[in-house]
Amino acid sequence: IDITQDIQPLTTFRNNSVEFIRQLKQTRRPIILTVNGKPEAVLQDPAAYQRLLDIAAEADAREGIRQGLEQSKRGEGRPATEFFEEMHAKHGISR
Numbered sequence: 001i002d003i004t005q006d007i008q009p010l011t012t013f014r015n016n017s018v019e020f021i022r023q024l025k026q027t028r029r030p031i032i033l034t035v036n037g038k039p040e041a042v043l044q045d046p047a048a049y050q051r052l053l054d055i056a057a058e059a060d061a062r063e064g065i066r067q068g069l070e071q072s073k074r075g076e077g078r079p080a081t082e083f084f085e086e087m088h089a090k091h092g093i094s095r
Contacts, residue, residue, distance in 0.1 A: 007032045010040065 001007070006024065010033045013020050024045055031043040044052075069088055070076055088095060 001029060002027075003034070006030065007034060007039075009033070013043070016071050 005027075006029050008031060013031070013033050020043065024031060024043060025069070028045050028048060030045075030048070032039050033041040033043060068077075087093065
């Protein structure tokens, strides 16, 4: 982030939105919009935002797997057959 260009008041963005969109496409850096000197919003290139979502989803899946493995190492959990038997009985699902 270049603080001289990438942190701007919201009113400046409103008055120069076309130029800011051009800057965003050119630099691929997010623009932080402020209100009364405090950060309020971030304007980001759609491709960069999608990449961020993909990274977050992958990290979330990895964390879930890590936690499951840790629980298994501690002897927590139960066999899948036991779980499925309970679910079948609880919800009246025939096999």
